[in-house]
Amino acid sequence: MSGLYMLVGTLIALGVLVTFHEYGHFWVARRCGVKVLRFSVGFGTPLVRWHDRHGTEFVIAAIPLGGYVKMLDEREGNVPPELVEQSFNRKSVRQRIAIVAAGPLANFLLALLFFWFVAMLGSQQVRPVIGAVQPDSMAQAAGLQAGQEIVAVNGEATSGWAAVNLQLIRRLGESGTLNLRVLEPGSTVETPKQVQLDNWLRGVDEPDPIGSLGIRPWRPALEPVLAELDPQGPAQAAGLQAGDRLLALDGESLADWQALVDRVRALPGEAITLRIDRDGQARDVALTLASRGEGEARSGYLGAGVQGVEWPPEMLREVRYGPLEGIAEGARQTWAMSLLTLDSLKKMLFGELSVKNLSGPITIAKVAGASAESGVGDFLKFLAYLSISLGVLNLLPIPVLDGGHLLFYLVEWVRGRPLSERVQGWGMQIGISLVIGVMLLALVNDLSRL
DSSP states (O other): OHHHHHHHHHHHHHHHHHHHHHHHHHHHHHHTTOOEEEEEEEEEEEEEEEEOTTOOEEEEEEEEEEEEEEEOOGGGSOOOGGGGGGOGGGSOHHHHHHHHHHHHHHHHHHHHHHHHHHHHHOEEEEOOBEEEEOTTSHHHHTTOOTTOEEEEETTEEOSSHHHHHHHHHTTTTOOEEEEEEEEOTTOOOEEEEEEEESSTTTTOSSOOHHHHTTEEEOOOOOOOBEEEEOTTSHHHHTTOOTTOEEEEETTEEOSSHHHHHHHHHTOTTOEEEEEEEETTEEEEEEEEOEEESSGGGOEEEOOEEEOOOOOOGGGEEEEOOOHHHHHHHHHHHHHHHHHHHHHHHHHHHTTSSOGGGOOOHHHHHHHHHHHHHHOHHHHHHHHHHHHHHHHHHHHSSOTTSHHHHHHHHHHHHHHSSOOOHHHHHHHHHHHHHHHHHHHHHHHHHHHHHO
16 A cells, blocks of 8 residues: 555656646746747656647656756757747847746745645644653753753744754754753743754764754653564564563663663664563563664664554644745745755755765655655645755756756856857756766665665
C-alpha cells in the first residue's frame, strides 16, 4: 500500500508543480503577444495531445520529470512574415523578463495557496515541552530544564516541535547566540534563555538540531513491549517476537521504551544481550545491532517498535486560522521557507551544511508517498515545500535555468544590447554541466540513504 501512495503521490506532486510552473510562462507569454507552439507536461513520447483555437499543442508526455513551453522564436527556425511580431525574440527585454520570471513566481503563488489552505484546515500540534535535558549539554549550560515549554526561538513564536526544529535548522553551521523564551511549568511568565553556538553541527551529514542541544521532547511513557518488527532487522533475525517485554540491555534495566532507544542509538554495530520476558519466562537474547547513518550521525538500529499511546489533551493544541489570517500565515510561511532554502544552498556552497542533505528524485518520491499516506494537510505542506524549492532553484543565476535567462536579459537591459551568441553558448555549457553535476550528487545521496 505504501508503494501505491508513493507512486500516486509522486505523480500528483510532479504533475501539479510542473503544470503550474509552465502555466506561469504560458499565461504571461500569451498576454505579451507571443505565440505558444507547445505546452508540454513531461518529456519524451506524447501520451495525450490536443490543440486549442490559438493553434497551441498541449501534450502530456511519458517521462513526468519536468515540462516546457515552446514559443515561436526566429533563433530556432524560420518564422512566416505574418507571425514575426509574435516571436519571443522580437519582444522587449521587459516582456521577456516577465515571461521567464513567471514560472518561478507561479511556484511561490502555488505554495502560498497550499499554506493558506492548510492554515484554514488546521492541525493538531504537540506543545514543545522539554521532557529531559542531557547532562553537560548546551541546553543544560543555558539553564533549560525538564517541564519548560519553548514558546519562541530567535523571536519567532513556536506552537509545536516542528516550528522549533525549523527555527533551529536556520542556525545550522553557525556560531553565536541562540535566543529562546520558555515558560516554567504552571507559569505565564516567559523567561529568556541563551544557548551559545560554535560552528554548530557544521558539515554534519544528518543533523538532529533538537537532540544535539541536549533536549529530549516530552512524550508519554511507552512500555518496552514489542508490537512490530522489521523483517530485515536484527531483532527479527535474533528471534524476538511481538509481545516480548524488554527487561534489560547488557544487564542494565530498562524503565521504558525511550531508555532502550537511547542505549541502542549509542551502540551502532555492537553486540548486545537483551533480557526479555516472554509468556512469564525470562530469557537472554544475544544479537548484533545494525548501523545507520555515517560519521557523527551514525547510530544503532534494532528494528523493532512498540504500540503507541494516547497523548494527554493538555499536551496538544489545535492551530487553525480564518480565511484572512490564513493568507497572512501562508505568505509568512512562503517567505520563511524561501529564505531557508536560499540560506541552505549558501551554507552548502561554503561547507557550513553537508551536501549530503541534498535530496534527489528517490527521496522526493519517498517523502511524497509518506506525506500522502499521512493525510491531506501533510501532503499539501509537502507540495508547498517542493514548490518553493522548485521556484528558488529555477531563479538561481545558472544558464539553462530560468534564473540564467533572467541574468542574460538583465545584462542586455543594462548594456543596451544582448551578449554575443558565443558567450551565451559558453554559459549554457557551463550551466548544463552544473545542473547535471548537482543531479548526480543528489542521486548518489538518495542511493546512499537506501
